[in-house]
Amino acid sequence: MITVHITDDHRMLIEGLRILINESNIATVMSVSHSIAECRRSLAFKRPDVLLLDIKLPDGSGIDFCAEIHGKYPELKILALTTHDEYSVVRRMMGNGASGYILKNALSEEITTGIESVMNGEEYFCEEISAIMKKQKDQDVWLTAREQDLLRLLVDGNTNQEIADGLYLGVETIKTYRKNLLLKLGAKNSIVLAKMAIEKQLI
Numbered sequence: 001m002i003t004v005h006i007t008d009d010h011r012m013l014i015e016g017l018r019i020l021i022n023e024s025n026i027a028t029v030m031s032v033s034h035s036i037a038e039c040r041r042s043l044a045f046k047r048p049d050v051l052l053l054d055i056k057l058p059d060g061s062g063i064d065f066c067a068e069i070h071g072k073y074p075e076l077k078i079l080a081l082t083t084h085d086e087y088s089v090v091r092r093m094m095g096n097g098a099s100g101y102i103l104k105n106a107l108s109e110e111i112t113t114g115i116e117s118v119m120n121g122e123e124y125f126c127e128e129i130s131a132i133m134k135k136q137k138d139q140d141v142w143l144t145a146r147e148q149d150l151l152r153l154l155v156d157g158n159t160n161q162e163i164a165d166g167l168y169l170g171v172e173t174i175k176t177y178r179k180n181l182l183l184k185l186g187a188k189n190s191i192v193l194a195k196m197a198i199e200k201q202l203i
Contacts, residue, residue, distance in 0.1 A: 002027035002119050005048040007039040008081065009058050013104065017052065017081075017111070024112040036060045043069065047076055050115050055082040055093065063092050070097025077118040081111070087136045090129060100124035143184075143202060150177050151197045154190060 055062035099118035
């Protein structure tokens, strides 16, 4: 049986989760805490298999705490359970060591499936977060301000020399920027690069 620790400051939610998990025949709630400090003390004494962790807690950020716990107990599976559905927050939480991310309005079976999945070494997102991550994947291109300027001039049909003059840079520097953009965006040539810039609204 998978053991679970819940860290959330909403007591009614915790009780609902306790019943759901204990009746799942998959896992059991070993302990609960309502703050980062309580959770830190509890984990030092006895560790569960999975930690259900809220992101907004009374005494700090669950995102930062996730990194701390992952560093101390890398074998512990951390499953975010929160109301935050922003892509950047999901990325930060996963980057700090979480194995999964579930919204509090997720279906009951998504919570138990998430617990089971992360214990099997899989990454898990509830359906709503999975859709957000999939949608963002194609748009997840980070360009510098200079690269954006170059793209705008490229889309307008400027030559390397004209772009160099417009940005007050050397032609060879512009060629290097263009080559890097082709690699970054996976474009075959400048025509495809310009098309992608427009379609993905990168400029």
